Amino acid sequence: MRRHLFRQVGFSRSILEWCTFGAVLVFTALLIANFIWAERRLITASETSRMQTQARIIEENLSHQFQGVRNALDSAREAIVDPARCGGDCQNLLLHALKRAMPGVRALVVLDAEGKIRMSADDMGDRHLDDRDFLSQISQMYSRKLMYLSQPFENTPGVFNIKLSVPILDAGAHNVGAISAILNPEYFDAVMRSALYAEDMNSAITQEDGRRVLFVPANTAAMRSLGAGEDDFLLRHLRGGNATSVLVGLGGDGEKRMVVQRSVAPGDLGLDKTLVISLTRSVDKLHAGWHDLAMSYLLAWCVFAMIGSLALALVQRRRRIAQHLVRAHEAHQAETTERIELALSGANLGLWDWDIPNDSRTVDARANAMLGYPAERQHNTPGEWRSLVNPEHRDELDRVLRQHLHDSSHSFEAEYQM
Template identity: 45%
Template sequence: MAVRGAGVISAVLNTDYLDAVMRSALYAPDMNSAITEAGGRRMLYVPADPVAMRREAAIADTFVRRHLDSRLAESVLAGATASGERRLVVQRSMRLPGLRLDRALVVSLGRGQAVIDAGWQRLAWTCGLAWLVFAVTAGVSMAVLQRRRRVHDDAARAWADQQTAAVQKTEAALDGASLGLWEWDMRADWRSVDARGAAMLGYSSDDTAALNDWRRQIHPDDLAGLDLALAEYLAGHRQRYDIEYRIRHQDGSWIWLQSRGKIVERAADGTALRMLGTRMDISQRKQAEARITHLAFYDGLTQLPNRRLLMDRLHHAIAKSARTASHGAVLFIDLDNFKSLNDTMGHEMGDQLLQVVAQRLQQVTRTSDTVARLGGDEFVILLEDLGGAEGAATAGAAAVAAKVLEALSTPCLLDGHQVRTTPSIGVVLFGAGPHAIGDLLRHADMAMYEAKAGGRATWRFFDPQMQQALDTSAALEADLRQALIRQQLYLSYQPVVDRTAQVTGVEALLRWAHPQRGEIGPAEFIPQAEKSELILELGEWVLQAACLQLVQWAASAATAHLTMAVNVSARQFRQPGFIDQVRAVLQRTGADPRLLKLELTESMLLADMDDVIGKMAALRAHGVSFALDDFGTGYSSLRYLKLLPIDQLKIDRSFVQDMLHSRHAASIVRAIVNLAYSLDLAVVAEGVETRAQWRALEAIGCTAFQGYLFGRPAATLPPPARFNLEDGQQAEGLVGADQQSC
C-alpha cells in the first residue's frame, strides 16, 4: 500500500497467481489470453501454448504499434494466422502513467472467429427458426380462427336462413291448412289471436276485447265439453289439448272450430303459465260429415230413414219395450200396382209418387214414430209406447193402419195427372218378450202379403199360422233342391192332336216323385220355385230333359215328327244368358231346334218388350218356334201380336170349358181363332175334355187340340192312334183333374 512521502515501492508478483487470474478470464476452451510488453515480448500466455502464441503474434504486434502512444486503448482486431485461421483478438493497452507501471503492457484475449460466429449463428438460426415456427403457428392459428369465424358466420347465416325458411314454411303451412295461431297468457288471463285466427270469426287481430271474450261466444251445448277437455289436459290426463266446438261468428251465425294447443311455459312448481296453439275452421267438414251421415242413414229420394237407421231404432225400441213392459208395432207397407204405374207413366212420376207417400206417412204418424223406406215401394212404420195391454196396443196399431190406408188411397195430382194408389199393410206387435229384428220384419212382410191376397187396399195382423206356412214353404224349397240333386224330377208328356186325332206333338209337364210324400204336382212346387232362384235351375233341367227326349224320338219314324212344347218362366226368359243357354242345350243334346217350341205367358210381355222381341227373334232365327200360352187371360194388347215373332196361340182352358155354357166365352174362343188365322198363326185349344167341346171347337175352325179327352200326361208317349169321334164314351176320370203345367 502507499504511504505519504516520496519513495519507490516495488513488489514481486507471483507468476502462478497471475496465471490463475488470467485463466479465470477464459470462458471457453478455445480462448487464450496474453500480456505483452510494448516491445512485443510475451510476458504471459495462457494457456502456455507456443503454437497459439505464434498464431496471434502478428495480430498483437500490430495492436501494440498502433496504440502504445495512447494512454489507455482498447481494440478488437481480426486477422488470419499463418495457417489461415481467422481469429478475433480483444486487446487493451495500459499506459505507465496511469497505472504507475514501470513499462507499457498490452493485455489480449483471443478466440477463433469461426467459433465465435458459430455461437451467434446458432443463436440466429435458433431465433430465426423460433420466429418461423411462431409465424407459421400464428398463420395457422389465424387461418383456423378465420375459418372458424367464417364457419361461424356461415352457420349463423344458415341458421338465419333456416329460421326464415321455417317461418316461411310455417306461414305457408298455416295458410295452406287455414290455421290460425292463438296464445294464452294464463297469469294475466289474456288471449291473443293472429290475423288468420281472428278472421275466422269475422274480426281483425286488433279486436282484442272481442277475441278475449271467447267463452261467451262458445255455443252453450259445447262449453262444458271444452272446459272438461282443458281441465283434463292441464291435469295431465290428456297428451294434448284438442277439442271441436261451435262459436258465434261476428255475423251471428255458428261456425265449427277445431282448437289444439300445448303448454309452452311452466313455473318452477310446474304450474302452466302460457299455452300456444292453433285453430281451424272445420264448418265445411262438419257439413260434409252431416251429409255423409244423412246419406248413410237416410233415403236420398224421400229423406226418410233407410234400412240401416230403421234397424238401429228397432233394436232400441225392442230393448225399451223389454225394460218398460210396453208394446210396440211394425207396419210393413207396400204400394199396390206401383210397378205397373212406374212402367206406364215413367220413373220420374213414380219417384214423385214415392215422395208424396213419404209426406203423407209422416203426417199420419207421431213425431216419436219412425217412418222408413226400405227400398222400391216398400215402407215401414215403427210405433212405440202403445201401452202395456196387448188389446190396447192392437187397437192403436189398427188405428194407425187405418189412417195410412185412408191417406195413401186418396188420389194425388202429379204433373197434371191424377194418380191413385192403394197400400197393402202388414202389422206385427212386439212386447216384453224376446224378439229378433229379422223375425219382426219377416212377420210384417208375411202379413202384408196376406193383405194382398185378401184383395189389397187393406191390412192384416200377423198370424202364427203364417209362420207355419212359411216354414212349410222353406221346407218344400229345401226338398226341391234335393230333388234336383237326387234326380227325383221327371217329365210327363200330354199329346196335342189335329182334327183327325193324330198326335202331332206334346207339351212337356214337370212332375216330382217325392220319396215320402209321393207324387207332387207342379201347382204345389212351381210357385215356390218362382219365389227363388231355383226356378232357373228347374227351367234349365226341363229344357235339357225335353231335348234329350226329342233325340230319342228322332230314332223312330213314328215319333220323329213330334214337336216338344216347353213352358218358360218369366225369370228364366229374362236372364241375360237365356239365348246362349238354349243354344248350348241344343248343341249338347243334338236335338232338332225346329221341333222345339217355347211357350211364353202374356205376363212376360209387360216389361221390356224390346228385350223380349230381341231374344225371340234370335232363337227363331236358330229354328226355335214360340207359342203364346193362356192367351186371353193376361194384360197384353193386340199390338203385341203384330210385333212378337210367335207361331202359335193357345186358348186358355177356362174359355174352352165355359164355351158351351156361356155365350161370351164362346165368342171369345171364336174371336181368338179368327184372330190367329188372320195373323197366319196356328191355334191350339187347351183343356178339351168332352166330345161336345171338340165338336164345337172344330165347328168354329180350330184344328189343334190338347186335353184329357186325348190322353193324360204320361212319362211315355202312347202309340199313335186316331180318336173315334163317333164313340159316345167320354174320357173316364179326367174331367176337373189338375192340369197345372210348368
C-alpha cells in the first residue's frame, strides 16, 4: 500500500534511496563540521590561556629582575651620598662587586647632573655616554621611589641597551646626578625566551609610547621603530584600557597573528613608565592542528560518500535487472495463460489447477459452469475435491496418479464422475 501511494505521488524507490543517502551525507557532514569547530575553539582557548599564563610569568620574572637592579642601585646610592661611611675606593669596589653580581649588566655608572661620568664599573672603559636623549633626562629625575627607564639606545649596529637609573638628590631634594645600570639585551633574554614554546612565536617588551625595549628573537627593524603608530596591536590594546588583551590581525609582514598583550603599570615594577609585554603566534601555525584533522575527516567523508554512492548504484542496477526479469516472466506467464484460456474456451473445456503438496484445487469459471456451480465457487480446502469424486472411481484415480508421479514421462489423464 505504501509503495502504491509513492507511485501515486510520483516517487520511486530509487529516488527515496538517493534522498535518504543524501540526508545521511548531510547529517554526517554537519556532525564533522560541529566537531571540527569545537576542536578549533578548544585549541584557540587553550592557546590563549597558555600565552596569557606565559605573559604573567614574564611579568613576575621581570619584577624580580628589576627589583634586583633597584636594590643594587639603592645600595650604591647610599654609599655615594655618604662618603664618610664609604670612601672613593670603597665606592669603586662596591660598584664593581654589584656589577659582577648581575649578569647582563654592561656597566654601573655614577653621573653628575650634566651627564658626565664621575665613577663607573664599565667593561668597555667608556669615559662618556653617547645617549644624548638619556643624558637630557637626568636633571628631570626627582623621585627617590621610582627607577627611571631610558629609551633603547643602539650603541653599535644591531645592538641595543637600556638604562635603569635612580636619582642622587641633595639635602634640598635637588638633582645632583644619577646612578645608572646599563643593561645588555641578554639581561632579559633568558626570561623572554623561556616563554617561547613554538618556532613561530615571538615576544617583546614595549614602552607605552611604542618604543621596543626588547624583541625576541632579535629584530633590529622592530627595535628601531620610533612609536606606537607603527604597531596597530599596541594601539588597539591601549585603546581597550584592559590590563590584558587578546587580538588577531595582520602583522607588519602581512602574516595573520594572534597577540596576547599585558600592561604592567609603573607601580608594579617601580618604574616611571608603563610597559606592555606581548606574545604573538602565527594563526596559520596555531590552527595547523585542527586543519590537519579537518582534512583527514574530509577525506574520510569523501571516501564514504564515493563508496556509498557506488554501492547504492550497484544495488539499484541489480534490482532493476531482477525487476526486468520478473516482468518478463510475468508477461510470458500471462501470455501462456491467455493462450490456454483461448484454447480451452474454443474447445469448451474447463481448467483446474491442482496444488499437489496441499492437495487443493482451483478451477476456472468454465469448469464451475460445467458442474453447475457459480463462477466464483471454489472447493480449495485440502482434500475437499476428493469428496466430489464418485467413490467407485477414487481407487482408479489414485492408481493413475501414483503411476504418473513414479514416472513423469507418462502424462496424467483420468476420467471420473463428480
